[in-house]
Each structure stands twice: as structure tokens, then as C-alpha cells.
Amino acid sequence: MKIGAVNDFRNDLCDEIRRISAEGFDFVDLTLEPLFSHAVDAASVKEVVDETGIEVIGHTSPFLPVIFPLKKIRDVSIEEFVKYIDFFKALEVDLMNVHPSLNGTLMDEDSVFKYNKEFITKINQICRDKGITLMVESVLAPFNTPESFERLLEGLDDVMVHVDVGHCNINTPKNLTEDFFKTFGDRIVHVHFSDNTGHRDSHLPLGTGNIDWKKIVSILRKYNYDSTITLEVFSQDREYLLLSKRFLENILNSE
Template identity: 25%
Template structure:
């Protein structure tokens, strides 16, 4: 098995056009943003046949990505329940497309400095919500992965919270965003996530930044040492998927993919 390289659809655009351009760029698979407006569950339902046929042209099956701002941690229970229902709707859309892996993010509007005293309540709510969501997805044979947050170390949420959630939710797998780990704690952050979660690591997002905020730059335009990252991934024998989440342009995403493939070989 070797690593598969993919690109993510931009949910602001038409989903079919997005998939088509990823296909033309020669990626191994597409990560589909099941996100409003361009990739909302309703849009997926309306276009499911066309999407299914199009993704068959890739060498490897698609993955599903949901909106980063789905809030499983909020203290308003009715709102939290509706987020779970929205998440389940996204899982239904993924099922319709035959997708087997879907991600959610370690995010809550409550995970900010101002709400520090409620940190435990918020993280516990995230666990409670994800248990329901993972159970629902698993009943449809779909795996749920959790993407790590893009906050700096001094903020509220960190790798310890991430580990707590991963350890507390049955069958929840790891989706490591390399850029986010770098913002949290530099190269040590990337190393810690790779080695701490190597047994549950299912998927990776890759892009560059300067360590302050989530710039989603091409590889080499920020401060991340990708040569070192490639070495660590080889050390753990990583052989799954890497999506190039470079937002400057599609060509930049492709160039980043070629660059990283060279680093791995």
C-alpha cells in the first residue's frame, strides 16, 4: 500500500465542477465538502447520481468533509441536538454517495479564552455528541474521524483535549491536520500528534502556515518543515490518504502534492 493524494472541493463552488477539476489535475481521490452552500446535503441529494458517476473515475474512493464550525460543545442543549441532527443529515448524504469515511472537527464556540471555566462542560458535550454521531454513522458502516483544532497552544483546546475525546468515543478515528498541529505547538505539535495517535490515524490534511493562523498556504510558503514531517510519516509506516488543503489555487495544491511525493520517495 502507498499513500493516496487528494484534494478537497471548495463548498462555495458548484460541487460537480469542483470534482471535475480535481479529476483533471490527476489526484487519486476527491475529498467532498458536504457543506453549505455548494455541497449541502440537499445539493448532494439532488445531484447524487452525477456525483457517484463522476467519483468512480478516480483510482480511489472519495472521503467526506463537513463544515469546521459544526458546534457539538455548546451549552444550549436544544441547539446542540439540532447540530447532531445536521451531522446525521451529512452522514446520510455521505451514505448516498457510497462514502465510507466522514470527518468532524474539534470545535466549539465555547472553546475560547473567555469561557475557560466551562472548558470541562464543553469538552464533555463534544464527547456526548460525537458518541451519538459515531453510533449513527457506524450503523451505516461509515467511519467518523475527528480533525484537530487550529488554535494556538495558549488557547483553551489542545492535544490533551483531543486525546480525551478520541479515547472517550468508541470507534472515533484520527484525522490529523498538519497545519493545525503546527499552529498549536510548532514541529513538536506535529511530531506529538503523529506518534501519539499513530494507531488510530486514518487521514491527513496538509498545507503550510507561519505558525500564527490558518493560512492554508502551498508547501514551502510558510514555516513547516515538510521534509521532517515526511520522515516521521515514513517512520510510522503511514499508507492512507493525504489531502492537500491549499487554498491559494488548485495549481498550488497540485504542485504541493508533487513536492511532498518527492519528499516521501
């Protein structure tokens, strides 16, 4: 399995890529967030990616109003995602994520699902035209169960699944990671690791919450998962991310 890290979008992207590479990560989970993404030059970033030889996975903003009730707003959001896709295409990225939106203003659940599916369908077609595989990340309720993903992705068989283990642990009777693997198997192409205590999406270092990481790794191996793991650990002190990397490497090497 390959271990990667997310860039801090507030910092210079080229510097972040060089640092993540120097720290020994296999790939960068390259996130673009408005308004920072508008200042990024794809050609300069491509030079650094080629210079370091690091792999790149595309990570997009979860905060754009993709299911806003006004179609004009939804259309503008799609335009922003097209910019992301073009950027990742320039970097020769072949895998990109999106998040189901939880921001359905005054919408009932059926409408939230309807407009999210509409969004994913449009983005998937654009990605396919550019040679990029789209994956959808498990987030918070209602999009935190395999059942909700079956409903959301019905008829979208070429859209892959991205499991966030931290999200699978929030306000649920148990961690739902294995439930996702039971349901989707090799359709799961990427996972995120961060810890929490089951109540908030805290993005804590591994081993500091209540997630059993040895069990999580054994689940991945049980279902023959051998792809990419992003450490999505958020801290002012970089050492907590590197500590999490060593923590995970010890588990992987001892199993």
C-alpha cells in the same frame, strides 16, 4: 501514500470532482458546507464519482453550533450531520471526519470537552449504523494536542484520529505531528497538509511557510503511515495547489 484535494464548496460539486480527478489526484476530500450542501444531489454526484473512478473521503463543516448551550440548537446541528452522513452513505463513503467545536459560548473548558464528547458519541453511533468510520480532526487549542485528544476520545476506542499537520504548527513550541503519532499510532487514518508560519491557519502552499515537509514525511514513514494525505491549500489560483502536489510528490519519490 495517496494524495487528494478538497473541493471548493462554492463551486458546482460535480465539476469540482471532475477537475480534481483530471488533475491526477487519487481522491477528493469532499466537503459539505451550509448552505451549499442543501443544493447537492447525491445521485448526480454518485454518477460522477463512478464515471471518474475517484475515491471519496467525507469532510464535514466545522462551523455548526454542535456545543451551543441550548439543547435545541445542538439537536438541530445533529440533524444536519445526519444529512451529511446519509449523503456520504449514498456515495458509498466509508470514512468521514468531524471537528471538535471551539465555539462554546460562555462555557468553561470542562463543558467544552463534555459537549464535544456528547456530540462525537452521537455522531459515531449514527456513522457505525451506516457502516461509516468516524475520525476526529486535530484543530486549534484546546484540541491541538495528543493529551486533549486522549481526554476527548476516552472510551471511544472505535473513533479514529485525523491529524492536520498545519494545525499542529499553530501557536505551539514545536510542530506536534510526531507527538500525535507517538500517542495514537495506527489509530491515525488520515492527514491534512497545508503550510503556515506558526501563527494563523493560513492554508498556504507547501514550502511557503515554516513547516519542514521532508521531516513530516519522514515522521509518517517512521510510524508506518501509508494512507491518505489531503492537500488543503486555499488559493484563488489553482496552480498553487498543483505546485504543492508536485512538491509533495518530489519528497515522496526521493525518500
